[in-house]
Amino acid sequence: MAIIAVPGTDREPGRPAPPRPTGPARTSLGRKVRDNLTGHTFLIGAVACFAVFSWYPMIRGIVMSFQRTRRGETTWVGWDNYSRIIADPSFWPAWKNTLYFTVLALVLGYAVPFFVAILLNEFRHAKGYLRILVYLPVMLPPASALFLFKFYAYDPSEAGLFNSILKALHLPTSEWMQSPEMTIPAMVIASTWMNMGSAVLIYLAALQNIPGELYEAAELDGAGIWRRIVHVTIPQTRLILALLAMLQIVATMQLFIEPLILANGAGAEDSATSVAYLIYQHGFFQNDLNGAAALGVIMLVVLAGFSAVYARLTAKQD
């Protein structure tokens, strides 16, 4: 982390620390109150923003999910919003699609960056170039990148980028976003291309912290490349692997812009509708902010469930 080193931290190691200001003034009550007030004055801007735009909405969301606002009048309605949102014909398809996307993105978007990082870590040349390439799509505005996929890559005719490659390889072409079976895999491909750069860089940083002696010892014991990956690389990066898996699940569960742009929201036969898209639909098109809030709470509970399982699994390993 050469860039984020503090200048002057390791200067003059032998010199003793200057004495702290002492005396009655420092311990007096007035001074203490004043110090605390100064401290809180520096905090006030950030705390106010957290309070208004994070902490309060969190509570408000839960409260809203048990209320209904019609023509400016708000009443308590119990679980009505929940039963209405669950009765929405798109509710189960949305969960099915979101979970399918999450699982597929874990297989593709999780394993691929790890092996790409292992590969890049072995190279002594062109390192900078390869890293820039992998990270470049992360910097594109997602809307720009998705229009590229929508119009050029996933063109269902044979003029599309993917279809012309498939045709050149004599493989069957696909209708991509027009075919319900291919909708989710196509979204996973686009999403992985756009996002894998960050995971690759985080893994690379983790790989560089593995002590070389471990590989040395494994090799002396006769471990081949694959066994070295399984017995040295993976255990040594276990914490980062587990953390990124959790972060990725949280991110993919919020799948929104991919269906919105690639599939115009719902896609063919509800094949693209995601939970986040359903929240957006209810909240901002069907004039049902309360139902949307209820779905938000359901999503929070599901993710909390995942986190609990995750905490259980990681705690067991230690």
Added chain:
Amino acid sequence: MAQDSGTRTLISQAQLRRGRGRILYWTLLAVVVVVFTLVFLGPLYWMVTGALKSGQEIAQTPPSLFPKDPRPQNYVDAWNNLDLAKLLFNTFYYATGAVLFQLVFDAAAAYSLSKLRPIFGNLILGLMLATLMIPAMVLIVPQYVTVIDLPIVHINLLDSPFAIWLPLVANAFNIFLLKRFFDSIPEELMSAALMDGATPLRTLWSIILPMSRPILGVVAILAMTAVWKDFLWPKLVMPSPETRTVSVGIYAFAGGTPMNVVIAASVIAAIPTVIIFLIFQRNIMSGLTAGSVKG
């Protein structure tokens, strides 16, 4: 991190330098460079040149590698029809403001939590970090309701840049990054400044901030690109055509605009972030890994 070629990795250096290992290494490197260039740069090439093609040429099979009859007119149309100058200006304005607000409020908060340590400081930090666990989509509806009618003051922030700037200040990751950096600044410097009679504000301004330029740069770049990439929140809180950001503007026009023009607009929208990335790539990449790996 980075180019310390001395450390041993999965495969030993000696093995890569000799005979078969060497040939294999260079072949694999060449293959990876070519494949990565095709996979990551190829689509961008396709995007830039595709937007130069005519409607017929883009629909032909097999597709042409170079535009036969380049039509820069697509880019001109995109610029004029979508009023991209206005959209880019809006986005730039929101991004700059977001950087300033985050630097001022988040650095002040991190300084207080790291050095002044007022009472309840750790509780506040804990509550801030807890927001990292809450997915943005869960909060989108109550946040929107809050923004259209702020509690107590009852102000509607729709179409106001504050609707983008203020929620972004509530960024626990920034505060965490900044606090961790401030923590590594030796305490002696603080007490020396106090002995000289400097106020906490003066200490922050003349000692802490000048030493923290690298991390401030990281936070600024992260803030800038976050605004540039964001889509749903600006779409909701900036509903008027005059206040849209560039991504939202392109999306709004995509329905009734020829596809090549939409792609040309997308290319133009992506240029600023790509330039920022190419200039600051070292800072961006170190900022990304700073939060997750012990440095």
